[in-house]
Amino acid sequence: MQSSHQITVQTIIAEKLINTVFQPIFDIENETIVGYEALTRGPQNTPLFSPEALFEAAQQHNLLSELELLCRARAISRFVELKLEGKLFINICLNVMLNKDHPYGETIKLVEQSGLSPNQVVIEISEKSPFPNSDILLKALNKYRKFGFDIAIDDVGVGYSGLKQWSYLRPDIVKIDRYFIDQCDQDVMKREFLKILFELGRISNALIIAEGIETKEEFELLRELGMVYSQGFFLAKPNEYPIQKFPTLDVCVSPKQVSTIETIEMLVTTTKTVEYNQSVNHVYDIFTQNINIYAIPVLRENKPLGMIFRNQLMESYSDIYGRALFSKKMAVDIKSNNHMILDHSMPLEQVSTLLTARANAEFTQPSIITKNGYYLGVVSPRDLLKSITESKLEQARYANPLTGLPGNVAIEKEIDYMLKHKRPFNLAYLDLNHFKPFNDIYGYAKGDLLLKTLANSIMINTSNKCCFVGHIGGDDFIIMFKNNDVEKVCQNILTDFSQQSLSFITPEHQKQQGYYALDRSGKNIFHPLVSLAIGVIQPDTTCYNSYHQIADLASKAKSEAKKNTGSSLFICRRQKQHSFDITSV
Incomplete structure (x- = not known):
């Protein structure tokens, strides 16, 4: 050897x-x-x-x-x-x-x-x-x-x-x-x-x-x-x-x-299909016997290969030699690839983007829906457009008009979903400190711009896949975390917003670290610069069953964060409804 x-x-x-x-x-x-x-x-x-x-x-x-x-x-x-x-x-x-x-x-x-x-x-x-x-x-x-x-x-x-x-x-x-x-x-x-x-x-x-x-x-x-x-x-x-x-x-x-987002699967319907090796004459017979069928998926081992459309096949058969030319062909020989094949889990919003990018001739064709690569059914363009339109209208109805972020109805729906399915999550409540004096000094137009800046800072630092962001109203926002990067993301938001907000403050006020403005009782007093407070809760979802319980906990965490001077982060380590363990960062 x-x-x-x-x-x-x-x-x-x-x-x-x-x-x-x-x-x-x-x-x-x-x-x-x-x-x-x-x-x-x-x-x-x-x-x-x-x-x-x-x-x-x-x-x-x-x-x-x-x-x-x-x-x-x-x-x-x-x-x-x-x-x-x-x-x-x-x-x-x-x-x-x-x-x-x-x-x-x-x-x-x-x-x-x-x-x-x-x-x-x-x-x-x-x-x-x-x-x-x-x-x-x-x-x-x-x-x-x-x-x-x-x-x-x-x-x-x-x-x-x-x-x-x-x-x-x-x-x-x-x-x-x-x-x-x-x-x-x-x-x-x-x-x-x-x-x-x-x-x-x-x-x-x-x-x-x-x-x-x-x-x-x-x-x-x-x-x-x-x-x-x-x-x-x-x-x-x-x-x-x-x-x-x-x-x-x-x-x-x-x-x-x-995800609670509506997906394309909710619109799937069944229709007649043919195997790739079945004759074109068989396909023709299906169309003639079913006047309401306009397209037939072609499958091989339950995987879609393409689609045969009624108008194209009927036009071919109308020719004097049409039947003779196609009688020996198989379904796979005449299939069309000009259609969308979509995974069942694709959100309607994403489907909308793909649909609008299609050519005019392809816009009205049904789409094939798959699950793990296998045929599931079809979706008609009519149902798709109707559902997308309804979804957009609902989003617009409940979105915050200033930032376009989901409002209270969507926030409540998201939290209730997580509680119902016992999904673990962390919730951050964000609120601006001294926002009213800022509005009084700089005006409501700049106040709106500051809120949009905060919304932008939140969106830049969060992942759409792992976070749900909502705008409760005014200067109150929430972030629902479905991962464990809470502290890191919140710190990034605090840093980013602190830098961005200075662009709204005059050099004089920056030097003074604040300004004089009337308080709620009409007294002219000194107010610090606007800052951000974030309170975070980590609820045990097995102990709660309503949005209102979570909202109450989050509000208490936010109040703890606002007790600190300047921008601050407070994380409540308790998962059940007891007194808070205070962790200020």
Whole structure:
């Protein structure tokens, strides 16, 4: 036996000295594991331990095909042995896939022998290697598709062919390269690029996986941008015995658990559908027998591929040769992609933005709604527009007219929802000190501008996904926190507002740290500069059942904060209705 430092790739292949580790891929909306990526490691404590070194050595000795077959066989057998759930992602080298000497059909043999189904396996190809001629690659991939495998493109965004291959190959799954994930929370360009990729995934009906997530900040930003499927060290590292349950993460509570926002799912209706391989004549018969059906979704294994529209098909059949031309075609051959495919959890406000960006001809077409990538139903444009209009009117009706923030009705509704569902939250009550003297000295117009400045400071420093901001009225605001960043966010608001408010104060008054104005009894007395008081409560939601109880607690916390001079933060550490533990910051 060779020493560990002299071991060769020939020996590794001959003696099958590789190890397979698995990294989970998560559905963060449903907090489940949807699959595992199989990754190969060489013998430990050898120069060929890393996959990069191992595959480079195999390529140098013209043994890539042999090494890949060994890796696939080991990945499949270990996946079954460990009884892992979900899909198995297997990496395949393009050079091997297109090598004429590589044995055809070996992967399907290995899969069938193991007892797995091909639809449990994803063939993952990397965009880091130069893609060959698109037609050649498409033919190679179609061989895998015929067996029932899903196709994933890995490392999208850094390769030679970029988005062109995505458009042409139409993969089932797209994985975003780590380069765009790395510190995306600190890079505006990466953030915008990621937005585009998630939107392209929605349009092309491809599942998007953000891989290589290593920090909490990256994870939270990606989820805010629309990420559903994720992979990376922050969630779980590759392991020979990978985790099989969703991990406990120190992140903001998932929006799906706390959101009271109306989503597109509330408008879903059912309609007739057809399978991709059913005849066009069958589709035509459905339209002729159901005069109220204007569009039919085309599905494959309950995943939407497109839509067939009545007016287009009827126009084609009206031609003298129409029926003869279409009689041998399948539904998938005539489907249209000019429609929206929306996830069931998408807020109506976001749908409104997408809808208004559509072309006029597409504006009146129904949208397909999915859940976890599978067909759920359709939404008519009429129902969508009606609901969006009603939602906008309700928001406008109950919003504060000065700041546009949710008013008392929305605030009460949000708090009651959290109490009813026993969701933990922190509540901050914000109030300006000495606001009346400011109004008296500088006028109500500047007073309104100061309130807008405070509202802006709050919105800049809070996350829409983890915080609910409301304007009670006058100079009173609330923030409901659904994460644990309360003290940090409140301190940022205090600092930001203190700096911004000085732009409204004359240099003379800044120097004096105040001004003379009439008090409520008509006496001319000195008042300090306007400042901000924040009182925070952390209620035990199992002990309260009404908005009024929470409002009373928050008001007491605010009063404690206002006892201090200047801007201050008071946090009540008590969770139940007893005397306060005072923490002033």
